[in-house]
Amino acid sequence: MLTFLRRRIASSAIPLVVVILGVFYLARLTGDPSNLYLPLSATPEMRAEFAARHGFDQPLLVQFGDYLAQVFRLDFGESLRTAEPAADAVLRAFPATLQLAGATMILAILGAIVVGSWAAYRPNSLADRVASFTSTTAASMPDFWFAIMGVLVFAVALGWLPTSGTESAAAWVLPVLTLLIRPFGVLVQVVRGAMVTALSAPYIKVARSKGAGELRVVFGHALRNAAPPALTVAGDLTVGLVNGAVVVETIFGWPGIGKLMITSILQRDFAVLQAAVLVTAITIFALNIVIDACYALLDSRVRQGVTT
Amino acid sequence: MSESNGSPVLEVDRLSVDIRTPSGTVRAVREVSFSVRSGETLALLGESGCGKSMTAQAIVGLLDPVAHVAGGAVRLDGTDVLTLSPSQRRRLAGPGLAIVFQDALTALNPVQTVGAQLAEPFRIHERLSRRAARKRAVELMERVGIPEPAARVGAYPHQFSGGMRQRLLIALAMALHPKVLLADEPTTALDVTVQAQIMKLLRELRTEQQAALILITHDLAVVAEQADHVAVMYAGNIVETGRVADVFARPRHPYTRGLLDSVPAEVARGTTLKSIPGSPPDLHSVPSGCAFRARCPMARDVCAEQRPVLVEAGPGRMSACHHWRELTDD
Numbered sequence: 001m002l003t004f005l006r007r008r009i010a011s012s013a014i015p016l017v018v019v020i021l022g023v024f025y026l027a028r029l030t031g032d033p034s035n036l037y038l039p040l041s042a043t044p045e046m047r048a049e050f051a052a053r054h055g056f057d058q059p060l061l062v063q064f065g066d067y068l069a070q071v072f073r074l075d076f077g078e079s080l081r082t083a084e085p086a087a088d089a090v091l092r093a094f095p096a097t098l099q100l101a102g103a104t105m106i107l108a109i110l111g112a113i114v115v116g117s118w119a120a121y122r123p124n125s126l127a128d129r130v131a132s133f134t135s136t137t138a139a140s141m142p143d144f145w146f147a148i149m150g151v152l153v154f155a156v157a158l159g160w161l162p163t164s165g166t167e168s169a170a171a172w173v174l175p176v177l178t179l180l181i182r183p184f185g186v187l188v189q190v191v192r193g194a195m196v197t198a199l200s201a202p203y204i205k206v207a208r209s210k211g212a213g214e215l216r217v218v219f220g221h222a223l224r225n226a227a228p229p230a231l232t233v234a235g236d237l238t239v240g241l242v243n244g245a246v247v248v249e250t251i252f253g254w255p256g257i258g259k260l261m262i263t264s265i266l267q268r269d270f271a272v273l274q275a276a277v278l279v280t281a282i283t284i285f286a287l288n289i290v291i292d293a294c295y296a297l298l299d300s301r302v303r304q305g306v307t308t
Numbered sequence: 309m310s311e312s313n314g315s316p317v318l319e320v321d322r323l324s325v326d327i328r329t330p331s332g333t334v335r336a337v338r339e340v341s342f343s344v345r346s347g348e349t350l351a352l353l354g355e356s357g358c359g360k361s362m363t364a365q366a367i368v369g370l371l372d373p374v375a376h377v378a379g380g381a382v383r384l385d386g387t388d389v390l391t392l393s394p395s396q397r398r399r400l401a402g403p404g405l406a407i408v409f410q411d412a413l414t415a416l417n418p419v420q421t422v423g424a425q426l427a428e429p430f431r432i433h434e435r436l437s438r439r440a441a442r443k444r445a446v447e448l449m450e451r452v453g454i455p456e457p458a459a460r461v462g463a464y465p466h467q468f469s470g471g472m473r474q475r476l477l478i479a480l481a482m483a484l485h486p487k488v489l490l491a492d493e494p495t496t497a498l499d500v501t502v503q504a505q506i507m508k509l510l511r512e513l514r515t516e517q518q519a520a521l522i523l524i525t526h527d528l529a530v531v532a533e534q535a536d537h538v539a540v541m542y543a544g545n546i547v548e549t550g551r552v553a554d555v556f557a558r559p560r561h562p563y564t565r566g567l568l569d570s571v572p573a574e575v576a577r578g579t580t581l582k583s584i585p586g587s588p589p590d591l592h593s594v595p596s597g598c599a600f601r602a603r604c605p606m607a608r609d610v611c612a613e614q615r616p617v618l619v620e621a622g623p624g625r626m627s628a629c630h631h632w633r634e635l636t637d638d
Binding site: 122123201202203205206207208209210211212213216221224225298299300301 | 466
């Protein structure tokens with residue numbers, strides 16, 4: 001297990017450097033920050049001084065080298081806009097995104113397990129058809145539309161829920177619901193498919209021949225066998241959420257990483273943008289390692305590298 | 309192989325099974341009747357698709373969703389299990405009726421340890437603690453001849469060979485000392501030397517626990533070696549029953565005789581193997597009268613007009629052939 005983790009961490013290092021490089025150069029394509037931070041009337045001397053102060057006068061390669069050296073000392077630079085350390089801005093925004101993503105995925109996974117298993121229990125039954133229709137609709141729902149309609153109905157017309165904020169429990173309802181709907185729809189379909197296969201396996205008949213009750217058969221025997229595909233898709237969907245739910249965070253004024261990234265791109269705040277992408281990338285790599293570890297926990301054959 | 313005393317522990321009475329198919333419902337098992345006593349082995353003999361596995365699954369209540377019992381009774385100690393509620397049936401699954409499936413490679417759950425799977429009957433039926441159930445699992449593994457059971461109780465199915473997995477399945481089925489054990493082609497997936505060991509184990513356990521064994525097979529040699537009685541199935545019908553020695557020596561149904569004539573052991577080198585001409589009927593269009601008549605050398609007009617039923621054809625034997633008397637002189 002430890003060798004397994006070490007190998008996975010080592011193989012993540014190279015893509016991580018590539019991500020840093022990509023963001024570093026792409027960020028600089030957004031334009032010259034001095035256009036934004038200095039008055040229109042600024043003289044060329046003032047611009048040169050601004051560039052020199054922030055190191056923008058150096059060749060790009062030198063800038064990148066300096067940046068890498070900083071990052072290795074865990075120094076992510078300062079925000080151009082607020083002069084605070086970029087790391088502070090990112091670490092302040094990230095928990096909000098993680099909480100939102102966490103709450104959403106836990107609900108989506110639990111919901112999908114129940115609905116997907118229920119649908120798979122009797123394929124082509126009325127329950128199955130209702131679940132299929134609902135999940136297809138949910139999976140194809142545009143989240144920005146759902147968010148705006150949610151605000152319109154529940155916040156504006158009915159006044160039950162606030163339009164933005166993170167403090168009250170009610171403020172979580174609309175953002176979580178909006179983010180939930182697509183992953184839920186997709187996961188229901190994946191769980192259903194995997195459960196139909198698992199429930200028709202011979203070992204299910206054997207379990208029933210021991211006198212196992214239906215709950216034991218479905219959740220004790222079939223679910224764990226059906227888990228790997230659902231885990232793969234759930235991991236993918238979580239990555240999408242950790243990336244920053246840009247649309248939802250913007251609509252609901254959620255102070256998360258997605259909102260921070262958009263702001264820092266618009267402000268050409270390179271240090272903050274780079275730090276935000278780096279932290280997100282590390283989280284995603286970590287998430288993938290966790291998912292691989294989950295496969296290994298679920299199935300001893302993965303642990304032992306058996307191919308059958 | 310003793311002639312056991314008393315009444316049969318399991319009586320299957322005119323059991324029928326229907327299957328829904330895209331082109332309509334077909335009857336896969338037609339009014340099948342047989343019975344078996346404790347400590348006795350009955351072989352259900354027939355070729356693929358004759359309904360023998362379907363019969364077994366109907367008895368233990370594990371038919372696929374497309375199939376259902378269309379009539380008849382399955383009496384275990386006089387109680388018709390088909391009329392019981394699902395929870396009453398679950399209580400019988402293990403101590404009453406148990407089954408060993410044919411494919412040992414897929415019949416064990418790949419993500420659970422064999423110990424957990426063997427402990428499950430004790431957990432469910434005897435409400436034993438995890439520790440106590442695990443101890444019983446180790447004892448079971450030891451009984452069926454798994455080497456180093458205490459060390460291997462935490463291993464997963466893929467770490468066992470095919471023969472060992474079949475032993476585990478037998479252990480599982482015998483865990484709660486069932487009154488009736490059904491074994492559905494328990495050795496088809498195994499190589500020949502292992503087959504013999506598995507059959508020996510089944511026979512030992514049957515005798516030890518005084519269970520009734522129903523052996524489902526297409527293998528005439530297995531029937532000859534293992535069974536006391538045999539019921540021959542063809543296209544969903546039982547066509548002949550009797551003691552194995554009697555039936556094999558003097559078959560009283562042309563299908564049984566065809567099967568016995570196809571055994572290669574009695575054919576000299578260079579001569580053509582005998583076989584039954586044609587193939588079994590499609591269940592969608594079973595012909596009128598006798599299902600076997602199209603392949604039968606003895607078929608006459610009456611065979612198309614009247615469906616033969618099982619009639620007494622000598623002491624302790626039955627035949628579903630209008631002309632069974634013509635076969636008695638061989």
